[in-house]
Amino acid sequence: MASGAPLDVQRIRADFPILSRQVNGHTLTYLDNAATSQKPTQVIQSLVDYYERYNSNVHRGVHTLSIEATEAYEDARGKVQRFINAPSPESIIWTRNTSESLNLVAYTWAEANVGAGDEIVTTAMEHHSDIVPWQQLAYRKGATLKIIRETETGRLDMEQAAEFITERTKIVAATHMSNVLGTVNDVKALADAVHRVGGVMLVDGAQSVPHMPVDVQALDCDFMAFSAHKMLGPTGIGVLYGKPEILEVMPPWMFGGDMILEVTFEDASWNDLPYRFEAGTPNIADAIATGAAVDYLAELGMDRVWAHEQQITAYALDKFKDLNGITLLGPREVEDKGAVISFSHDSVHSHDLGTALDQLGIAIRTGHHCAMPLVRSHGIISAARASFYIYNTEAEVDILVDGLNEAEEYFSKAGIL
Numbered sequence: 001m002a003s004g005a006p007l008d009v010q011r012i013r014a015d016f017p018i019l020s021r022q023v024n025g026h027t028l029t030y031l032d033n034a035a036t037s038q039k040p041t042q043v044i045q046s047l048v049d050y051y052e053r054y055n056s057n058v059h060r061g062v063h064t065l066s067i068e069a070t071e072a073y074e075d076a077r078g079k080v081q082r083f084i085n086a087p088s089p090e091s092i093i094w095t096r097n098t099s100e101s102l103n104l105v106a107y108t109w110a111e112a113n114v115g116a117g118d119e120i121v122t123t124a125m126e127h128h129s130d131i132v133p134w135q136q137l138a139y140r141k142g143a144t145l146k147i148i149r150e151t152e153t154g155r156l157d158m159e160q161a162a163e164f165i166t167e168r169t170k171i172v173a174a175t176h177m178s179n180v181l182g183t184v185n186d187v188k189a190l191a192d193a194v195h196r197v198g199g200v201m202l203v204d205g206a207q208s209v210p211h212m213p214v215d216v217q218a219l220d221c222d223f224m225a226f227s228a229h230k231m232l233g234p235t236g237i238g239v240l241y242g243k244p245e246i247l248e249v250m251p252p253w254m255f256g257g258d259m260i261l262e263v264t265f266e267d268a269s270w271n272d273l274p275y276r277f278e279a280g281t282p283n284i285a286d287a288i289a290t291g292a293a294v295d296y297l298a299e300l301g302m303d304r305v306w307a308h309e310q311q312i313t314a315y316a317l318d319k320f321k322d323l324n325g326i327t328l329l330g331p332r333e334v335e336d337k338g339a340v341i342s343f344s345h346d347s348v349h350s351h352d353l354g355t356a357l358d359q360l361g362i363a364i365r366t367g368h369h370c371a372m373p374l375v376r377s378h379g380i381i382s383a384a385r386a387s388f389y390i391y392n393t394e395a396e397v398d399i400l401v402d403g404l405n406e407a408e409e410y411f412s413k414a415g416i417l
């Protein structure tokens with residue numbers, strides 16, 4: 001069980017085979033965790049175990065392998081439920097990723113509940129997957145989309161949120177933590193505001209669930225979406241949490257095997273929750289491995305994960321102060337900020353910076369981060385981003401800072417600066 005002690009990062013690193021890999025003659029410095037995290041042996045091994053020992057379809061077999069696979073698959077759902085303190089396993093729906101979870105809400109709950117003249121409120125900090133589904137819904141329905149702006153210090157303008165959330169608001173869709181700015185938003189305050197006018201709150205937890213303690217009941221959100229691959233789990237599997245009383249009356253989205261109760265040639269009736277929203281053979285192996293990822297994080301303790309990331313982010317923010325030509329996006333201090341640091345350079349394009357760092361074995365993300373409106377609102381079209389996780393160290397921040405200094409020197413000598 002986790003104590004309040006700092007994470008034993010060297011011990012954690014030993015669980016991640018990829019971290020000892022060489023890239024361009026250097027030991028990998030992996031700082032692209034907001035895009036996807038690396039996977040510990042325990043997660044990789046759970047995939048191997050499934051395929052080697054009990055690969056079988058779930059919910060439909062009477063043989064031993066199918067029973068074992070069903071138990072492991074449902075067990076993983078229970079682990080996710082406890083991890084985010086959801087009220088029941090039925091409130092956890094397996095999807096492919098955050099994007100599919102968000103689209104599921106847009107195509108089911110919102111399709112049934114948003115009409116002409118209604119309003120959808122979202123924020124200037126959203127990933128494309130929490131903007132485009134709402135734009136499309138607004139076009140289909142004749143509804144209006146309102147975007148809460150970012151303040152000068154990189155936070156959400158909560159005064160504007162209070163103005164925007166009115167009797168016409170049917171849904172507020174907001175990110176818990178920005179994948180570009182690192183800002184942690186007060187989604188509980190947004191949930192309270194939209195509940196006062198009878199609407200629902202959807203939280204994009206893609207960047208929060210992997211990094212901090214998240215309690216969906218304490219946040220009182222109606223929906224929460226996140227992806228396993230950003231929290232030590234495999235790609236191709238995500239989660240939509242929904243309040244059971246909302247899911248119970250929400251129409252299904254995809255139709256087919258497993259989601260039905262009874263079918264005639266004329267009609268069909270729907271299975272119980274959560275299977276009603278899981279048509280077809282699910283991603284069994286990856287769901288089970290998500291359970292292994294959740295076990296790993298729960299064993300560390302999410303309070304300690306958050307504390308570690310706060311420490312490393314504070315260290316990095318301090319080091320960045322000495323760098324030339326760099327402008328940071330988002331909050332400059334760790335208050336309300338997770339382990340994401342995005343920045344642009346006065347004269348060097350972020351792709352050039354990223355390529356120069358790659359030569360030193362340092363992996364960062366460059367570009368618009370699937371948040372084009374946000375990045376452009378900062379007067380740039382591309383930014384570099386370093387993002388940290390449980391296995392990153394202050395020594396790796398130093399490697400990044402040295403790498404940025406080296407890149408600056410190189411571009412300066414090349415006459416680019």
Ligand SMILES: Cc1ncc(COP(=O)(O)O)c(C=O)c1O
Nearest residue numbers: 097098099127129179206207227
């Ligand atoms: C805040 C946020 N929302 C949504 C997504 C989309 O996640 P996925 O690509 O796993 O669907 C991401 C991915 O970077 C993200 O950071």
